[in-house]
Amino acid sequence: NAGVTQTPKFQVLKTGQSMTLQCAQDMNHNSMYWYRQDPGMGLRLIYYSASEGTTDKGEVPNGYNVSRLNKREFSLRLESAAPSQTSVYFCASMRERGYSYEQYFGPGTRLTVT
Amino acid sequence: AQTVTQSQPEMSVQEAETVTLSCTYDTSESDYYLFWYKQPPSRQMILVIRQEAYKQQNATENRFSVNFQKAAKSFSLKISDSQLGDAAMYFCAYRSPNNNDMRFGAGTRLTVKP
Numbered sequence: 001n002a003g004v005t006q007t008p009k010f011q012v013l014k015t016g017q018s019m020t021l022q023c024a025q026d027m028n029h030n031s032m033y034w035y036r037q038d039p040g041m042g043l044r045l046i047y048y049s050a051s052e053g054t055t056d057k058g059e060v061p062n063g064y065n066v067s068r069l070n071k072r073e074f075s076l077r078l079e080s081a082a083p084s085q086t087s088v089y090f091c092a093s094m095r096e097r098g099y100s101y102e103q104y105f106g107p108g109t110r111l112t113v114t
Numbered sequence: 115a116q117t118v119t120q121s122q123p124e125m126s127v128q129e130a131e132t133v134t135l136s137c138t139y140d141t142s143e144s145d146y147y148l149f150w151y152k153q154p155p156s157r158q159m160i161l162v163i164r165q166e167a168y169k170q171q172n173a174t175e176n177r178f179s180v181n182f183q184k185a186a187k188s189f190s191l192k193i194s195d196s197q198l199g200d201a202a203m204y205f206c207a208y209r210s211p212n213n214n215d216m217r218f219g220a221g222t223r224l225t226v227k228p
Contacts, residue, residue: 045215094214
C-alpha cells in the first residue's frame, strides 16, 4: 500500500515550457486534489476531482489544467510555465468512508521556473 | 468562498507546557468539517484532529484538543504537555459540506523549546 505517490519529486523548468505532474493513489478514494504551497500562504487549492470524470476549480486554477484519468490517477499540467508558478505542489486524496474526510497527501513536488 | 485565517504566523512553547493555536473561518454554511494538520520538516502532511460542525462536543485526540466555537467561527487547537516532536507547521482546514472543496489557513509555525 503506497498511499499517494507523486512524480517527479523535483523539477526545474524554463519560462514557457510545459510539464505534467503525475499523482496516483491506491486507496480507492473518490476525491483527489492538487494544492500549491508557498511560504506564508499555506496550501492553496488549485483543482479537485470529486469522482472519476469530474473536475472543479479551486482557489487558484489559472495557468493549470487537470485530468482525472481514472479513479487512481489525477494529473496536473502547466501548459506554459511562469516564474509565479514556482512552488511546492501537493497531491492528496480523501477518505470519505464513515464521513472521515481525512486527506492523505503525497510527498510533494518542488518546482522551480526560471 | 470560504476563508480560513490563522493569525499567528509563529508560536513557541516550552517543553511540557501547553500552547493554543488560533484559527477562524468565514462561512455561510451550517454543516461542515474542520481539521488541524501538522507538517513537520519532512513536509509530510499529517492529520492531527477533526471536528464535525454539527457536534457540540469538542474533539480530543490524546494531548490534542480543540475549542470549537461555532457562533464565533473559531476553531483553536490546544496542545498539552508539548513535546519536541510537536515542532512543525500547523494548518487549519475547512471542508465544505456541499462538495469536497477544501481550504487551508496560512499556517502557524510552532517551536518547542527544551
